Amino acid sequence: MARIVRFHCHGGPEVLRIEEVEVSPPGPGEVRIRVKALGLNRAEASMRNGTYIETPALPSGLGLEAAGIVEALGEGVDGFATGDAVSIIPPRSIARWPAYGELITVPVELVVKHPPSLGFEAAAATWMQYLTAYGALVDTARLGRNDFVVVTAASSSVGLAAIQIAKKLGAIPVAVTRTSSKKAALLDAGAADVVASQEEDLEARLKEIAPQGVRVVFDAVGGPIFRPLAAAMSRGGILIEYGGLSPEPTPFPLFDVLAKTLTLRGYLVHEITGDAARLEAAKRFILDGLASGALRPVIARTFPFDKIVEAHRFLESGEQFGKIVVTV
Structure with a gap:
């Protein structure tokens, strides 16, 4: 028993x-x-x-x-x-x-x-946090050195994993959280900058941090922040949606999508775990990061x-x- x-x-x-x-x-x-x-x-x-x-x-x-x-x-x-x-x-x-x-x-x-x-x-x-973040940022978005990546719900386990993976790749992670109460902890966790979405103008702050635009957005929230996130993206950028924490409707940012030829993509970790070759690549990346201390x-x-x-x-x-x- x-x-x-x-x-x-x-x-x-x-x-x-x-x-x-x-x-x-x-x-x-x-x-x-x-x-x-x-x-x-x-x-x-x-x-x-x-x-x-x-x-x-x-x-x-x-x-x-x-x-x-x-x-x-x-x-x-x-x-x-x-x-x-x-x-x-x-x-x-x-x-x-x-x-x-x-x-x-x-x-x-x-x-x-x-x-x-x-x-x-x-x-x-x-495994859940690192496979989710790896699949979105590495396997799908091909995040690279000096790319700006916005991570919402940044204090979640997946958000923190995304920040660590971005740092490992040499990218620039920008954390988005609801209030400034977790700002210091997020900076200590490796975020290059932190935006409190309920206290600041999200679009304006992101454009200030990344004047040329953000190439990758990794979002778990949806809802009203979808529009300012898209507005702050660079031409040809990709927004990966892996959750739906907001109870409010998610507007489709039509004109930003058209003007900037953006890719908006839904993502589930099953894309990685259901593909043996991709899963093995993910496991190697994660185990290497754990061994080196880059992932904690x-x-x-x-x-x-x-x-x-x-x-x-x-x-x-x-x-x-x-x-x-x-x-x-």
Whole structure:
């Protein structure tokens, strides 16, 4: 028996329950992991409250990221041994391969031996954020040296990962956050400049920072800031949208798109995780960055497994700076 987290109806954090279930042995091509730490993501809160792109059958498990120790191997699994310290690539389906549990079973292709120096908490805070930022900035936008890149929701784990990746590439990351309360922390995290979108004129500030225009925008918010972001872009720039945090409508900046021949592109991390060759390139880039210290997961706060409801409440508060981790 093992404890897992499930929800039987959609709703707020209070619908999450810790339940004991029988865990089946791993099947062919699968690995069973005794979990030591979980990384929390907004996608999980969205699925819990019924607004995610995946609609699970209820009751449903939850979770995209975990790190722990290999406990058992299914038939045909090579390259791993019991006792290995591993972390997991986020699966395409949260419901099919949920990570919130003391024991989880996942396909071997999602399992990674992370650097031992990383530790379980940092390993559980690694793959979603860095794969998301890598796929958008490196694989899609081809971000390069001296490129200006605007990162919204900059204090999120993905935002901080994007800042670190931009710095690794020699680009110039400009952080956009709601208020100036996190400005000092974002500058310390590597942002070249910070714009508080609720306190400053976003378009004017971005044009002041990058007079020739911003070539890449990496946006998780949408809503009213879409228009000033587009207005501050350079000719031929690309705006990559990977979220929709704003509850307000997102206007289409028609004249900026036409005048500057902009590319506006939706993006999901599944583009990388679903392509073996691209995923291997991403893993090499990320593992190299972790080894060199250029990439360093930022953990906002840790919670024990029994406090998963409180952890989800903190996730939805917007107060965190970096990743929320749950220890098991």
